[in-house]
Amino acid sequence: MSGTALLFGTLGPPARRWQAPAPQVWTCVGVLAIPLWATWPTLALRALEIPAFECLTVAFLCGWLLLACLERPEAKTKEAPQSFSWASWLPAVACALGLSGSNAFHILATHYIPAAEANLISYLWPVEIVALGALLGLFKLRPRHFIGLGLGFGGAVILMGGGTLSLSFAGIGLALLSGVSWALYCVFRLKWTAASAHVLKGGCAISMFLCAALHAALEPTVIPSLGGLAASAAVGMVPLALGNMAWDEGFRRGDSQLLAVMAYATPLCSAVLLAALGLESFTWSLSIGAAAIVLAGFLSRR
Numbered sequence: 001m002s003g004t005a006l007l008f009g010t011l012g013p014p015a016r017r018w019q020a021p022a023p024q025v026w027t028c029v030g031v032l033a034i035p036l037w038a039t040w041p042t043l044a045l046r047a048l049e050i051p052a053f054e055c056l057t058v059a060f061l062c063g064w065l066l067l068a069c070l071e072r073p074e075a076k077t078k079e080a081p082q083s084f085s086w087a088s089w090l091p092a093v094a095c096a097l098g099l100s101g102s103n104a105f106h107i108l109a110t111h112y113i114p115a116a117e118a119n120l121i122s123y124l125w126p127v128e129i130v131a132l133g134a135l136l137g138l139f140k141l142r143p144r145h146f147i148g149l150g151l152g153f154g155g156a157v158i159l160m161g162g163g164t165l166s167l168s169f170a171g172i173g174l175a176l177l178s179g180v181s182w183a184l185y186c187v188f189r190l191k192w193t194a195a196s197a198h199v200l201k202g203g204c205a206i207s208m209f210l211c212a213a214l215h216a217a218l219e220p221t222v223i224p225s226l227g228g229l230a231a232s233a234a235v236g237m238v239p240l241a242l243g244n245m246a247w248d249e250g251f252r253r254g255d256s257q258l259l260a261v262m263a264y265a266t267p268l269c270s271a272v273l274l275a276a277l278g279l280e281s282f283t284w285s286l287s288i289g290a291a292a293i294v295l296a297g298f299l300s301r302r
Helices: 003-008 023-031 033-037 039-046 052-070 073-082 086-109 115-122 125-135 143-160 169-191 196-218 226-253 256-262 265-276 284-300
Strands: none
Touching (some): 023 033, 023 256, 033 226, 039 265, 052 086, 052 196, 052 226, 086 115, 086 196, 125 169, 125 256, 169 226
16 A cells, blocks of 8 residues: 555545435425315315225225335344334334324214315314414414414415304314324424334334225225226325325424425415316415415424
């Protein structure tokens, strides 16, 4: 070895150490969940021929299979010895309660109150996330967060409102439980970190069996057409698997308060997608609701 090499070491460029992405990058990953979630209403229109819990059973099955393919091999090897421990399955059980609970309570609520009203009440979950996080000392709230949440919910009311309201306490309570189920899971994930694909894979598997049991108890079985089956499978792969994985990663590692406010853009993206496909028309309420939600995001950002 030459003296120059001994003095200066290797002559090549120094090896770069891998650096974890900044929180802003993870926030952008979380925002990706919004357009993915927004595909649900469009896909659901194609899957209307299938009873709700039967559709969810197929969706969770396909989401489970996709997440199993996306899970990193090293994560599978690392977690294999603990696969049957309560510490390994607790996040998956919490995920199943969040996923299946939010959907099941919402479907049951629509038996008592109009679907638009159930959607609005369920969409209190971003407010519930911030409130629960503040009570547990996870968030430091400022006036701009309250203003952002208020504007975001107001924009959602403009986008999804317009129907008659019902004072059914059973329907309102079930719709509230739908939002609380998802909010509790999101707050749980801030405290219990684990690989998103692993947690969601187990959650989808448990949710599949829960929805299958609810389907057997409450609904008749329908043999779906190829289009309806494909739509149900797409629900599981796009909003349930990919959308929730993006949300889980971004919410835990990015700006969770901003993402909670930006979640109100989901009905906006849904309305825009339906309008682009000719299933809904552009209206003034869509424009006003969009402006309120965008303003909410600007006020809430750091």
